[in-house]
Amino acid sequence: MRRLGLFWRTIRYLRLRQLVYQVINRLRSRARLRLPASVPTSYFLTVPQADKPITYVNRTFTFLNQPVSFPGSIDWNYSRNGKLWTYHLTYFDYLNQAEIDHRGGMTAEEGIDLLNQFIDQTDAIQAGLEPYPTSLRITNWIHFLSRHQITNKRVNAHLFAQTDLLNRRLEYHLAGNHLLENGIALLTGALYFQQRRWFDRASTLIRQELTTQILADGAHDERSPMYHQLLLDRLLDLLTTLRANSWHVDLMLIAFVAEKQTMMLNWLNTITFSNGDVPMVNDAAFNSAPTSVHIQAKAGRGLPSPTRRSAVAEGVGGISSGYRLLRQPRYELFTDVGAVGPDHQPGHAHADTFSFVLYVDAQPLLVDSGTSTYEPGPRRTWERSTAAHNTVEINGLNSSEVWGTFRVGRRASVTLLEESGDVLSAQHDGYSSLGIMHRRTWLLEERKISVFDRVIAHKETRSALISCVARFYFHPGVLVVLEADTVIAGTVRLKFLSGMMPTVLLKPYDMAIGFNLLQGGQYLDVTFADYLNTIVTITE
Structure with a gap:
């Protein structure tokens, strides 16, 4: 019964179309290409310059920091490094490196x-x-063929069949970034082969998905800065092609895509740290997406100038993504006071409500522990857990019910309580099943940050049965020393106050600095009761 409840709490958020296509997808036979009776005419497109990272050299492919050599024929089903590695092998990004x-x-x-x-x-x-x-492969093949002005009948027939296959198997069962990528590829294929039917379907899909997936503040709704960068880069490439193509005559589509790209670029600017990093929250890994600097340069060649960075990215009724990057002369504080992801597709979400990232003097101090794998197992489970983030875990449970590899059951709902220039306060109900609410407040001063955590229990919930642990993960490059009641981390001092003396332990952990790359660091494990005041002071 417990397992049934977990499934129900997961699928109850799916949209009707997703449920229908989940059934259809499971009943489908294995994907097979249908080659056209005659080779279709192709038309070279205007495409961006080759700018993908170098992943192929001398018959060695390196994806997710794992090199594999194929001296003979390539095994396109190579699976020893997991499915994501196999995916990368068949994306063909290396054609455009x-x-x-x-x-x-x-x-x-x-x-x-x-x-x-x-x-x-x-x-x-x-x-x-x-x-x-x-x-991704359709787009990469077309970019490569167009850039080199190659007309190859065998390749074109196969490429046409791949686009036809995609048109028959759009990922309505998943939605999210997958469906948007489907639309971009189908549109690119439609332009390359001048197929009006594909173009009409793809342009409608892109309009629908960008309207749904790009929030009012410009963030992608899955709330992963990495996927935001990937999708924005893809849309910039698409706009380059659309603007130079005279066959489609859909000027409204160009204007619509440009508007969404501008929103996305402005949001990216607001959450990019001054050293160029973005917060690696939810599923996000270093060196897995184009950098903000790269994207800004590419956008500068075809879009209006982005708006200047501000403390927050304003949306309707506040910041719809729930993310804030608050800036002071000596530090930058990124906070998460929003939903873990879109209700219908939270696959890349972590149970990290109220977590935060702190950069001091343009260098990382308190960090997200990161994402190193999508493979099922203890590491994936831990990286998505509340315990892996700079927030409060209660009774050893996750604030949102992350499970499996990409699933979420019950999820925390956030209520914003106060927001001004120097105060941000919110409350979430991720522990309401225990009769508990968690409230966190950040108070910002020029050289000090105060973080106030309060665990609010219903009268029938005995405080003696509540175990509260706050964790603070330091970047591996930061030396952390525990001296009496003070924690020293470079130029920063941390102190902890509570009704009862909190227990402060310094422990080791492995930070994900990329897929399949870990680096040892230290974190603080602070056990407290009822409330905890954390004072972070910059001393120099």
């Missing part, structure tokens, strides 16, 4: 050889024919 210091650029001959190897093994390919990798 940048040339840096005479290294990395993909020649036309090398690229066509890789395309033919993929085509040769089509009947055996499994994960690579799923809609998401197919979407």
